[in-house]
Amino acid sequence: xxxxxxxxxxxxxxxxxxxxxxxxxxxxxxxxxxxxxxxxxxxxxxxxxxxxxxxxxxxxxxxxxxxxxxxxxxxxxxxxxxxxxxxxxxxxxxxxxxxxxxxxxxxxxxxxxxxxxxxxxxxxxxxxxxxxxxxxxxxxxxxxxxxxxxxxxxxxxxx
Numbered sequence: 001x002x003x004x005x006x007x008x009x010x011x012x013x014x015x016x017x018x019x020x021x022x023x024x025x026x027x028x029x030x031x032x033x034x035x036x037x038x039x040x041x042x043x044x045x046x047x048x049x050x051x052x053x054x055x056x057x058x059x060x061x062x063x064x065x066x067x068x069x070x071x072x073x074x075x076x077x078x079x080x081x082x083x084x085x086x087x088x089x090x091x092x093x094x095x096x097x098x099x100x101x102x103x104x105x106x107x108x109x110x111x112x113x114x115x116x117x118x119x120x121x122x123x124x125x126x127x128x129x130x131x132x133x134x135x136x137x138x139x140x141x142x143x144x145x146x147x148x149x150x151x152x153x154x155x156x157x158x159x
Contacts, residue, residue, distance in 0.1 A: 033131050040123040053083040063106035
């Protein structure tokens with residue numbers, strides 16, 4: 001059995017920090033994906049955050065409230081306001097009053113927003129293909145399962 005500070009033990013100061021290394025690799029990969037996606041979204045004049053919000057608005061059956069979007073995106077409500085402002089200025093979404101409450105504002109996707117999403121589907125696939133190119137189909141499937149486990153196992157955050 002290993003002594004508490006021997007090379008084979010978990011607490012050994014010289015042992016590799018596997019979790020830290022994994023976290024760093026995930027951060028590097030995220031930054032790389034963000035750069036690739038930004039490059040592909042630039043010609044359409046939309047940021048990755050705006051694109052994510054637009055996709056989220058489109059995923060609802062009925063126009064969501066700003067608070068619904070903040071919760072779904074796991075961001076503070078002010079961040080949603082800024083994104084909606086930009087998307088509204090570009091004609092991709094519009095604010096609409098809630099029929100049941102004058103205080104509630106809903107966000108609707110416009111025809112321009114839907115056209116933007118259609119045109120960006122291939123850009124999104126190309127970004128994913130560029131990142132995943134080194135992996136075989138089996139490796140992609142394993143990675144998908146692992147990422148799902150990580151995402152599904154994350155505790156809910158309160159903004």
